[in-house]
Amino acid sequence: MKKYRQYLVLGAMIGSVATAGASDDDNRAVRADGQGGTGFNLNINDIRNFLLNDSTVISIDGVVDPNFRADAQGGTGYKIRYRVGSDVNDTITSGTLDSIDLINTHKGPLTSVDPLRVFNIDVLVTGNTFLDDLPAVDQLNVGDEVKISGFVDTNSSVLATRIEQPSDPLDEWKLSGYATNINATQFNIGPQVVELGSVVVDDCDQGFNEGVYVEVKATPDAQFGANDPITTTTKVECIDEGVNESPNNGIPVALEGIVDGVDVNGNFTIGDQQVELLPGTIFINGDADDIMVGSKLEVEGIFDPFNEIVVAFKIKFLEVRFKFEESVMPSDVVIGESIQLYGQTIMATPQTRDEDGIISSGLSQTTQVEVRGFVDSEGQLFATRVRERGNPDLTDVTLDGRITASNNPIIEVLGISVDTSTSLFLDVDGNGISQTDFFNAVAEGTLVEIDEANLNETTNIVSGGVIQIDEPELPQNPTLPPSVEFGLGVGTITGMADDIFSNGFD
Incomplete structure (x- = not known):
C-alpha cells in the first residue's frame, strides 16, 4: 500500500490544472441546442445535482442527442459519464456539467x-x-x-x-x-x-x-x-471504466461501479481503476467487510494522477445492505433460485458469489449459513454472497441491517423481530450504552449490527446478543482550493432536481 502521508497533502496538491476541453471524437464536441436558455438541473445518484446549460456537451453512446433537454426525464436510469466544470464543489455534488455521455451497455x-x-x-x-x-x-x-x-x-x-x-x-x-x-x-x-x-x-x-x-x-x-x-x-x-482523463494535479471524482478486484489491504478496483482507502474513509450503508468482488458502490474522493489512483474519502453502497447468519435447513434452499433465512426469501442473482455451492447445489443437512446482500426499492432481498459458516447454532446468529420499526424493547430489522430485553448495547464507537440511550438514538432507517444473538425457530424472534449502532459519524468535508478546473464522475441519472444539495452522502 502506498504511504498514507502522500494523501494527507492531496487537498493542497489539488491546484491549477490544464484546462481540458471536450473531445472532438465521436461527435462529442457538438453542443446542446440551447432549448430553455438557462438550462436545467440533472440529478445523479439522488444527491448529485448539476446544471446543464447551452455549453454542455450532451451525447448518448458518443452521438449527440439534440432532443435530450426536451426529454430529460426520459434519461432516468441511464449510466452516465460526466465532467463538471470549475464551479464543482468540494464533494462533487454541484456545479455545471461540461459534458455528459449517457451509456447503453x-x-x-x-x-x-x-x-x-x-x-x-x-x-x-x-x-x-x-x-x-x-x-x-x-x-x-x-x-x-x-x-x-x-x-x-x-x-x-x-x-x-x-x-x-x-x-x-x-x-x-x-x-x-x-x-x-x-x-x-x-x-x-x-x-x-x-x-x-x-x-x-x-x-x-x-x-x-x-x-x-x-x-x-x-x-x-x-x-x-x-x-x-x-x-x-x-x-x-x-474502454477505460475509471478516470479517463490525465490532469496535471488531483481532481475530485465520484465513481459508481461494481468491484472487480480486492487486495489484502482492502483496496479495490472498479473497472481497473484502483481505489485506495484512508484510515478515516467513511462508509455509508455498509462497511469495509462489504467490499468484495461484485459489490456495487460509489466512491467519492480525489484522483491522484501521479499514482493513477482514486483516494476514497467516502464509500457508499448504493443499495440497502444486510447480513444474515443462522441455521438453514435443506428445504430452505430452492436450487438455482433462492435461499430462506429468518423466514425471508433471498433471491440469487447473476452476480451472487456462491462459493460453497449452497444455492447452486443445495444443502444435504442443516448448516449455519451467512448471506450478504441488498434490498431493492420494493423490499425484495437479493444475495451478493452466500457462505457456509459451520455447524448449526441457534445461540450464535447474526442480523445486520436497517431498523424498520422500533418500540422499546422490540425492534424490527428488515421486518424481523428482535427482543432486546436481554441485549447489550453499543454506540457507534463501540462504547456500552443503556437500553434507554439506545432507543433514544435509533429510529426507522438506522443501521444496526446484532451479533451473538439467539433465535427461537418457533416464533422466529431474535433475542439477546450485542447490538451496535452502525451509523457513521461524518467528518468535515474536504475543502478544495479555488483553482480546481474540473471534476469527473460515473453514476446513474435519477431524475431532474428541484433543489441543490451539497452535503455529500449525509
Whole structure:
C-alpha cells in the first residue's frame, strides 16, 4: 500500500490544472441546442445535482442527442459519464456539467425472458431498474430488441439500471463486458462468443488481453438466436471504466461501479481503476467487510494522477445492505433460485458469489449459513454472497441491517423481530450504552449490527446478543482550493432536481 502521508497533502496538491476541453471524437464536441436558455438541473445518484446549460456537451453512446433537454426525464436510469466544470464543489455534488455521455451497455435481442438475457448475457432486473415506456419486464418476448443501461459484473452479467424497448428496429447492436478466451479469430464476453472477422481491436494500450473491458458493435442479424455467436462484428474497442482523463494535479471524482478486484489491504478496483482507502474513509450503508468482488458502490474522493489512483474519502453502497447468519435447513434452499433465512426469501442473482455451492447445489443437512446482500426499492432481498459458516447454532446468529420499526424493547430489522430485553448495547464507537440511550438514538432507517444473538425457530424472534449502532459519524468535508478546473464522475441519472444539495452522502 502506498504511504498514507502522500494523501494527507492531496487537498493542497489539488491546484491549477490544464484546462481540458471536450473531445472532438465521436461527435462529442457538438453542443446542446440551447432549448430553455438557462438550462436545467440533472440529478445523479439522488444527491448529485448539476446544471446543464447551452455549453454542455450532451451525447448518448458518443452521438449527440439534440432532443435530450426536451426529454430529460426520459434519461432516468441511464449510466452516465460526466465532467463538471470549475464551479464543482468540494464533494462533487454541484456545479455545471461540461459534458455528459449517457451509456447503453447493451443494445440487441433478448434470447430468454426467464431468466432475462440479452444476447446470451444474464440481466438482473430489480425494483430499482427504470423501465422506459415498458409497464413490466414480463411483457417482453424472446427476439424483442432492447436497450439496456447498467453496470457489468466481472462475469459480464449486467445489473440493469434502465431498460428501454425501442419503437423502431435497432440499426446497430452493442454489448459490453470483459473479454475472455481470446484467440486470433474470436473471444467471449461471458458466455457470448464474438467472432472478430476482419475487425482490428481498437484503443487497447496494454494489449487485447484476458479480462480487458471492451465494447462490441455489430450489424443486426435477423437469424441470431440463443447460444449463437455474434458473426456481424463491426467494431471492438477497449474502454477505460475509471478516470479517463490525465490532469496535471488531483481532481475530485465520484465513481459508481461494481468491484472487480480486492487486495489484502482492502483496496479495490472498479473497472481497473484502483481505489485506495484512508484510515478515516467513511462508509455509508455498509462497511469495509462489504467490499468484495461484485459489490456495487460509489466512491467519492480525489484522483491522484501521479499514482493513477482514486483516494476514497467516502464509500457508499448504493443499495440497502444486510447480513444474515443462522441455521438453514435443506428445504430452505430452492436450487438455482433462492435461499430462506429468518423466514425471508433471498433471491440469487447473476452476480451472487456462491462459493460453497449452497444455492447452486443445495444443502444435504442443516448448516449455519451467512448471506450478504441488498434490498431493492420494493423490499425484495437479493444475495451478493452466500457462505457456509459451520455447524448449526441457534445461540450464535447474526442480523445486520436497517431498523424498520422500533418500540422499546422490540425492534424490527428488515421486518424481523428482535427482543432486546436481554441485549447489550453499543454506540457507534463501540462504547456500552443503556437500553434507554439506545432507543433514544435509533429510529426507522438506522443501521444496526446484532451479533451473538439467539433465535427461537418457533416464533422466529431474535433475542439477546450485542447490538451496535452502525451509523457513521461524518467528518468535515474536504475543502478544495479555488483553482480546481474540473471534476469527473460515473453514476446513474435519477431524475431532474428541484433543489441543490451539497452535503455529500449525509
